[in-house]
Amino acid sequence: MRIAELIMAVLMAVFSAYLMWKSAELPIGWIEGEGPGGGFWPFWLASIMLVSCIWILVRWVRRISPPSKSTEPFMDSAAIRSFIAVAGPLAICIGLIHLIGVYFSVPIFLVYYIRFLGRHSWPTTLSISFATPVAAFFFFDIVLRIVLPKGYTEPLFYPLYDMFL
Amino acid sequence: METLLLLADGFGIAFLPLNLVLIIVGVTIGLFIGAMPGLGSVNGVAILLPMTFLVPPTGAIIFLAAIYYGAMYGGAISSIMLGIPGASTAVATTFDGRPLALKGQADKALIGAAVASFVGGTLSIILFTLFAPPLADWALAFGDPELFALMMMAFATFVGLSGDDIPKTLFSICIGLVLSSVGLDIMSGEPRLVFLDIVGFMHGINFLVLAIGIYGIGEMLWTIETSRGELTMSKAVISIERIVQHLKELLRTWFTMIMGSVVGFFVGILPAAGATPGALMAYGFAKTYSKTPEEFGKGKIEGVVAPEAANNAASTGSMLPMLTLGIPGSPTTAILLGGMVIWGLVPGPMLFVDQKEFVWGLIASLYAANFFAAVINIAFIPIFLWMLRMPFTILAPSIFVLCIIGGYAPTQSMHDVWLMLIFGVVGFLMRKLDYPMAPAVLAIVLGPMAEPSLRQSLLVSDGDITVFFTRPISGVFMAIAIVLLVMPMVQSLRRRMKAA
Numbered sequence: 001m002r003i004a005e006l007i008m009a010v011l012m013a014v015f016s017a018y019l020m021w022k023s024a025e026l027p028i029g030w031i032e033g034e035g036p037g038g039g040f041w042p043f044w045l046a047s048i049m050l051v052s053c054i055w056i057l058v059r060w061v062r063r064i065s066p067p068s069k070s071t072e073p074f075m076d077s078a079a080i081r082s083f084i085a086v087a088g089p090l091a092i093c094i095g096l097i098h099l100i101g102v103y104f105s106v107p108i109f110l111v112y113y114i115r116f117l118g119r120h121s122w123p124t125t126l127s128i129s130f131a132t133p134v135a136a137f138f139f140f141d142i143v144l145r146i147v148l149p150k151g152y153t154e155p156l157f158y159p160l161y162d163m164f165l
Numbered sequence: 166m167e168t169l170l171l172l173a174d175g176f177g178i179a180f181l182p183l184n185l186v187l188i189i190v191g192v193t194i195g196l197f198i199g200a201m202p203g204l205g206s207v208n209g210v211a212i213l214l215p216m217t218f219l220v221p222p223t224g225a226i227i228f229l230a231a232i233y234y235g236a237m238y239g240g241a242i243s244s245i246m247l248g249i250p251g252a253s254t255a256v257a258t259t260f261d262g263r264p265l266a267l268k269g270q271a272d273k274a275l276i277g278a279a280v281a282s283f284v285g286g287t288l289s290i291i292l293f294t295l296f297a298p299p300l301a302d303w304a305l306a307f308g309d310p311e312l313f314a315l316m317m318m319a320f321a322t323f324v325g326l327s328g329d330d331i332p333k334t335l336f337s338i339c340i341g342l343v344l345s346s347v348g349l350d351i352m353s354g355e356p357r358l359v360f361l362d363i364v365g366f367m368h369g370i371n372f373l374v375l376a377i378g379i380y381g382i383g384e385m386l387w388t389i390e391t392s393r394g395e396l397t398m399s400k401a402v403i404s405i406e407r408i409v410q411h412l413k414e415l416l417r418t419w420f421t422m423i424m425g426s427v428v429g430f431f432v433g434i435l436p437a438a439g440a441t442p443g444a445l446m447a448y449g450f451a452k453t454y455s456k457t458p459e460e461f462g463k464g465k466i467e468g469v470v471a472p473e474a475a476n477n478a479a480s481t482g483s484m485l486p487m488l489t490l491g492i493p494g495s496p497t498t499a500i501l502l503g504g505m506v507i508w509g510l511v512p513g514p515m516l517f518v519d520q521k522e523f524v525w526g527l528i529a530s531l532y533a534a535n536f537f538a539a540v541i542n543i544a545f546i547p548i549f550l551w552m553l554r555m556p557f558t559i560l561a562p563s564i565f566v567l568c569i570i571g572g573y574a575p576t577q578s579m580h581d582v583w584l585m586l587i588f589g590v591v592g593f594l595m596r597k598l599d600y601p602m603a604p605a606v607l608a609i610v611l612g613p614m615a616e617p618s619l620r621q622s623l624l625v626s627d628g629d630i631t632v633f634f635t636r637p638i639s640g641v642f643m644a645i646a647i648v649l650l651v652m653p654m655v656q657s658l659r660r661r662m663k664a665a
Contacts, residue, residue, distance in 0.1 A: 022358050034624070045342050052336040075597075094583060109562065144216075149579060
């Protein structure tokens, strides 16, 4: 926990410094007749972020904040395993949306989660994995006319568009 | 008198068939969301906001407010039956609700919670109806300096009152504000903070992307990690006869309910406080003023009704500054406020002038939502208990899918879906290190209003920052903000002096 606190504070300090540098691409000072420049607001906020990070680091050195005193691991091995087992496939699922679209990527994710993480029966798994995208299609694509991304599977939906739109 | 007429018009709107259906559906969804451990009103509202594009703004906010309301009722169900709060707002309900359930009086606790929620909700809406019009009237006089000072005060409450780590709170506020400034600079029209020259950042960062990331993905990751192990559910026997008997007993707790409602309402108004501390405070008061404080924590019905009245009252309280001042009183109302901007409304006192139908329709719908939540809650307790058995391994992936679709829908860009995932994961890791997340969500919603008000004020005053201190109203706000900012530091200094 102590090391995690240090790493997070340092990373966020670097991020704050990056934000300050990035904000400074626009004028951060006073422009005559226009008031404060476009970079003024984010620049000074980012500098408060940097100061906060330094403050967090000072409290880390002096062991004031609870995470900097804690001897517990930030995540034990079981927690890391469950985190990776969930966040990893979620990222893969989002990545797959670019290729095969929501309506194929989401069922794969659901089958993985419900069947392999949740150990539910195949009938339960398949009925939810099938019903979810169908419901989503009718709600978003048809009723709301918000066309969800379909990647290379778009042509498969043409007949459905013809039928409902 | 005028208020009553407006309220009557409001009821006309709330009782339109579409809105009535939205209230009932919203309350039911809210009850379910509130009852499910790991999901509270803020998660429900964040994840479901993109679904409201279907109906007009008034219907949309009525629906979301009904979810907010229902969730306050629902939170008690799992606090009592499982011993884990269904939402953070129901933490205090576990203290006495769980012991009651273990004693075989789960039904008494459930009904007590429902009745107290109803009383808390009703009293607070009456207070709301009384306070809102004069407050909005007063706020009409606000110029840019007052608006900015007011927002400073709202942020300062997080530092002074939330009890979270101070530098981490400051960091959270500022990162929210900076993220809100990504995209085109509204005043000069120049692009700024376009990270790594990715085109997606040109459109800015939609507050919903951060809200769904943190309250959808981050919350699920959090729940998966924290809720390991088996839960045992208590049994509840429910019959009309017993309900009547409990209602009679509950009559004796009227004072606790009223106290809880008033405490909850006023604590709820404060942006950093809200329903969770409101409920805890009401519990504390009930215990302090009780003749038998030693019975608290062992299953005393007052220990259930006080926090339940308070958390409902707080949810109404948090809507007061949202509607009248344009400053949300809780993370959930921050998301509602962001939603109002998406629907093309300008939050703030002008709503009471320009959008009477919207405002009064919403207020009237709160009365209706409160009524339906109580009825549905009591009538369908067995169904909610059955739903609580829904395995988390089915709920969690469904929520993830809703998050992905909900993150995509508002802007229809995959860039935002990736950003949402990043916010969710980073937010989860930061939360584990005690970084508070609510200030960041509030900040990203308020950022687009805070920045122009600061820059306009400075432009008018020709760069003179004393403009915030010399105008009477903004001066008072700034003074309160400074006290709130300095207070925790003075406290810690005093503690160190004592220790030395």
